[in-house]
Amino acid sequence: MTAHQINKWGLVLFALFTLAAPFILPLFIDAFWVDIYSEMLIWSLLAASVNLLFGYVGLLSFGQALFFGMGMYGVAIGVAKLGLGFWPALGLGIVLSTAMSAFAGALAVRLTWHYFAIITVVFSLIFYFTALSWKPLTGGDDGLSFSMPPMLTWGEDGELSLTDPTVQYYFIITMVGLCYVLMGVILKSPLGWAFRTVRENAMRASLIGLNVYLIRLTAFIVAGFIAGMAGALFAFFGRYASASYMFYHVSGEAVVWAIIGGAGTLLGPVVGTSLLIMLREELSTLWEHYLLLVGVIVILVVVFAPKGIGGLWHGLINRIAKPAPDAVDVKDGEDRS
């Protein structure tokens, strides 16, 4: 099998596992792992939004928690304060986070590298402190909880709601799946290649006629949308929103997940997020100070696998797999035209 085929089959297996998880997982381990699995998938979206910016456009954002928070508060405030239904609240969360990313991005992408990282932290801190002090609306540190509105109602008392764990699980994986498909499509499109061009050399990109500012802004808005979706799903998942999820530590964790998983690979963030959340869930019951181990593991991965677990994986399958036909051509120096 070629490396490409191995990856494709791996992806199919992963998708099948995800679809069947509510039935398979309880057979082997505690059923609460189904919940943890959906939580992992939600957080992986936040890591994916970091990865989209850092891995593909070369912008290191330390403020993705801002858009996560906007999605989260959009849903929570929509339901608890404005009395919105399920879908309008979801819409509000997405619109808020996307609008915020358009506003913040228009200012932030004028800067790059260290300056970009700092200004994204500053923006997210401004809104973190705002959310913290605006208690009547956001509940501040105590947070804002709400009761779940139904997704769909029919007849007398027929309704579909996330209070049913199966419905909740499939709703979450559908939304998460759609986001990954969206990212996959964008990254394969000419826009996705423009992203990579800007990452490799912004100067050359602008010389061949690409509008670097607009490309960075587009990526920033898409990433904001993805992070906002993660936040909205997380609010539904926990029926709760809190300012603490907007703190820069949350953004930092997302950066760590993305880089540990492998920046610049589509599914790296899923791997990194799952690994670290699994570690947390497993170790926290065994040892109170398990975070010491997490810190050591993070450092070990960075030292021994600087390209992350995604990089390790690519190295491994390229070694065991048959080289792809076109790769042979290039090696033999044959003219393929």
Added chain:
Amino acid sequence: MELVIALGMNGIVWGLIIALIALGLSIIFGLLDIINIAHGDFFMVGTVLAWAVFEGTGNYWLAFAIVPIIGFGLGALIEYAVIQPIKNAAALSIVATFGLSIILQESVRATYGAAPSRLTAPIETTIPLFGLEYEVYRLFAAFISVVAIVAFFIFLHRTKMGTWMRAVRYDPETATAMGIPARRVYQITFAIGFAMAALGGVVAGPITTVDFQAGVDVLPFCFMAVIIGGLGNLEGTVAAAVMLAFFEGVMASFADPTMARIGSLCLMSLVLLIRPHGIFSGATR
């Protein structure tokens, strides 16, 4: 009016302490290209070590001498174990120092405990100043910070190691070719950065609380000072730290502290957008 003066004074004192810590961040950033997420925790380790020295010996003054030395040793060790292997790659440095930050916070939580405590200042008298009774310890804290900052600049400009540090920063390859042991310079720079943050912790200990999460609040402030002052502009870092803290102190006398924080963050984003290379960028180079 008295409140404005008091909070403004507190702002300047706090700003000088932050300047000392941020200077450590700035040299690590400037010389090693390491974005040190754990720098706030270096400060926190300083406060906890100061607490430990006080608990152990009953003499707070000893902490001023002992803690920076321990900090220097820890810094050298961490540079060897964590920073050297990642070879100054800035993106990886964020992740590695994030791991480091987790380890430092958790080891303090495991040993010192999770409950914050307060240290009593070694000088408890007050003197009249600008029409109010001001704590002498705060003046002393400002004094120590200034002395440490000045000593660092003298070290940087008057000693061989300081000259090496500037040379390696300017051009590491040429410096290595000229026989400067760049690796050792990196290690000592990182260790000095840790020592400065730890000294900041000792100085600030009696003013703030001793808490394993204390670094989380200090870190963004230090980064702001470094960026507003201009990357690599050490004098700018000091000036920016004092100005930011003074501004926040004065703001805090009109609005609540959170509002003051939001105000200084907005000011910070304006500076970044209008003068991304720092407010002093016209003055140097």
